[in-house]
Amino acid sequence: MKNELNIRCVMSKEALTVTGAEQAVYALVDIKAVGSGQPRTMPANFGLVLDRSGSMDGEKMENLKEAAGYVVDHLSENDLVSVTVFDDQVETIIPNQPLKDREEVKSRLGSIIPRGGTQISDGLKAGLAEAWKGFSKDRVNRILLLTDGQTWDDEAACLTLADEAGRKGIAVTSIGIGDEWNEKLLLQLAERSHGNSHWIQNPIAILDAFRQEVESAQSVAATNLSMTARMSPGVKPVKVYATMPMISDVSTKALNGQNVMADLGSLDSRRGQAMLIEARVLPQKAGKFRLGQVEITYDMPARGIKGESVKADLFVMFTDQAATAAKVNAEVMNLVEKVSAFKLQTRALTEAEAGNIAAATQKLQSAATVLLNLGEDEIAEAAEKEILSLKRTGAFTAAGTKKLEYGTRKLTQALK
Amino acid sequence: MKCTECQTEYIEGALFCEECGAKIGTASQLTDAAGTTADKGTALVLASPGGGALDIPDKDEVVIGREDPVSEVFPDVDLTNLGGMENGVSRKHAVIHRSGTDYTVEDMGSTNGTYINKKRIQPHVPQAIKAGDEVRFGKLAFSLEAA
Numbered sequence: 275m276k277n278e279l280n281i282r283c284v285m286s287k288e289a290l291t292v293t294g295a296e297q298a299v300y301a302l303v304d305i306k307a308v309g310s311g312q313p314r315t316m317p318a319n320f321g322l323v324l325d326r327s328g329s330m331d332g333e334k335m336e337n338l339k340e341a342a343g344y345v346v347d348h349l350s351e352n353d354l355v356s357v358t359v360f361d362d363q364v365e366t367i368i369p370n371q372p373l374k375d376r377e378e379v380k381s382r383l384g385s386i387i388p389r390g391g392t393q394i395s396d397g398l399k400a401g402l403a404e405a406w407k408g409f410s411k412d413r414v415n416r417i418l419l420l421t422d423g424q425t426w427d428d429e430a431a432c433l434t435l436a437d438e439a440g441r442k443g444i445a446v447t448s449i450g451i452g453d454e455w456n457e458k459l460l461l462q463l464a465e466r467s468h469g470n471s472h473w474i475q476n477p478i479a480i481l482d483a484f485r486q487e488v489e490s491a492q493s494v495a496a497t498n499l500s501m502t503a504r505m506s507p508g509v510k511p512v513k514v515y516a517t518m519p520m521i522s523d524v525s526t527k528a529l530n531g532q533n534v535m536a537d538l539g540s541l542d543s544r545r546g547q548a549m550l551i552e553a554r555v556l557p558q559k560a561g562k563f564r565l566g567q568v569e570i571t572y573d574m575p576a577r578g579i580k581g582e583s584v585k586a587d588l589f590v591m592f593t594d595q596a597a598t599a600a601k602v603n604a605e606v607m608n609l610v611e612k613v614s615a616f617k618l619q620t621r622a623l624t625e626a627e628a629g630n631i632a633a634a635t636q637k638l639q640s641a642a643t644v645l646l647n648l649g650e651d652e653i654a655e656a657a658e659k660e661i662l663s664l665k666r667t668g669a670f671t672a673a674g675t676k677k678l679e680y681g682t683r684k685l686t687q688a689l690k
Numbered sequence: 691m692k693c694t695e696c697q698t699e700y701i702e703g704a705l706f707c708e709e710c711g712a713k714i715g716t717a718s719q720l721t722d723a724a725g726t727t728a729d730k731g732t733a734l735v736l737a738s739p740g741g742g743a744l745d746i747p748d749k750d751e752v753v754i755g756r757e758d759p760v761s762e763v764f765p766d767v768d769l770t771n772l773g774g775m776e777n778g779v780s781r782k783h784a785v786i787h788r789s790g791t792d793y794t795v796e797d798m799g800s801t802n803g804t805y806i807n808k809k810r811i812q813p814h815v816p817q818a819i820k821a822g823d824e825v826r827f828g829k830l831a832f833s834l835e836a837a
Binding site (some may be wrong): 286287290291295296297298299300485548555602606607610611614615617618634639640641642643644646647649651 | 700701702703704705706708709710711712713778801805808809810826829831
């Protein structure tokens with residue numbers, strides 16, 4: 275049974291010039307589940323970790339209760355569920371249990387009363403402890419963390435918990451509502467544990483985010499996914515990005531000398547996953563050259579498959595013909611352009627945080643231009659607005675930062 | 691090799707400049723054309739990436755935009771049929787001024803801006819343009835080429 279996954283490798287150029295200098299080459303590694311039919315759904319182990327701080331009162335809490343109710347209605351009886359609520363205190367209102375009595379769970383959700391401050395790490399710790407009780411490699415183990423506020427002095431504790439969750443195989447999907455929360459923290463919680471992240475401007479959209487997460491959990495085709503790329507002598511990987519479902523720079527974790535090694539979490543059968551490797555190639559003689567080999571290993575618990583792997587080779591031609599070497603693959607070009615927009619906005623934020631306003635403005639202007647080239651007018655406009663904010667106040671706005679951080683990371687998800 | 695926009699050094703095979711995000715390769719090819727044609731003082735055309743070229747009429751002020759009979763706007767160069775509407779071209783988007791062999795472009799306060807070589811220009815401030823430059827109205831880009 276070796277045909278569960280399909281790896282497609284596309285190079286930025288099929289041919290490189292025979293020259294005396296080192297050259298850059300990009301490889302897109304696209305991983306999809308084979309067969310577009312419904313995968314056999316794995317049972318879920320779903321933990322809701324919900325902010326009930328005072329600022330959640332009103333419309334946010336009403337919509338949150340409705341969205342949590344949706345989760346309860348759409349999980350099956352084989353699924354496990356737990357609900358943890360937190361402000362500066364934590365309460366487990368539904369301990370990890372099979373979803374037998376939906377009405378009872380919903381009635382307890384209805385009893386949540388907003389109060390107090392926001393201490394995310396305590397809530398996350400308790401929520402993960404509940405999820406761990408029901409943990410199984412045969413389940414899709416996922417935490418849905420929702421907050422509308424800044425957590426105080428426990429960011430490091432939150433990240434440690436996310437790292438641990440990622441290692442154990444529990445993905446944390448983070449959802450922020452409004453503008454007053456720390457997008458860096460929420461994005462990192464998701465990236466470190468292989469979860470998703472959502473920014474919600476209007477409380478009405480909480481339901482949609484929860485629905486997406488339920489559907490995503492029910493579409494998991496493979497778990498424990500990891501990629502190893504072994505490069506040939508003369509080829510050095512220099513950058514690695516996850517590009518689907520969200521763009522993120524995983525270079526620090528994934529680069530290991532000649533090799534690239536990345537844990538990818540679970541594979542959604544609808545979207546798949548994709549990685550972009552940027553490498554440097556030393557001069558080569560004319561002819562076919564093997565850059566390296568990519569190996570994807572995975573489990574498919576629903577089919578009793580464990581530790582299976584598929585491999586694909588990365589090739590380029592070295593040629594004397596300049597015209598042949600000038601051809602660039604449009605798909606990879608587009609992807610690199612999106613990653614470029616993401617990098618420029620990230621650098622703009624870093625420069626602004628360091629107080630380098632001129633450099634931040636320049637990077638953001640460049641990001642805006644790339645975004646316009648990509649046809650992403652709305653995010654480009656957000657970048658232009660932040661340039662004005664930088665000029666006036668020397669800082670980004672809270673809402674603008676979120677729009678850029680989430681907007682550029684999700685460029686590959688655009689419905690086109 | 692250097693980025694034509696910001697002069698940052700880049701390695702062969704790179705697709706975008708790390709510093710300014712400019713496309714590498716296509717941009718440098720365009721610049722090569724510039725040195726030879728601009729010096730000759732030839733008339734310019736707006737070449738669209740999809741092929742085809744729009745003449746810049748031989749007059750002092752050439753209005754670029756989208757035709758709108760209702761508000762009686764009839765630009766000299768009408769971008770309606772090139773997807774001007776979808777690509778954010780304003781009705782009176784920009785004016786190209788021509789003085790002998792010198793050209794400038796002035797943004798007329800358009801909603802989505804005018805760009806020269808990927809840099810947005812100030813509205814109502816004419817900027818010099820020459821063969822080899824990329825000029826973009828909203829999202830619609832052209833390269834300036836010798837006629």
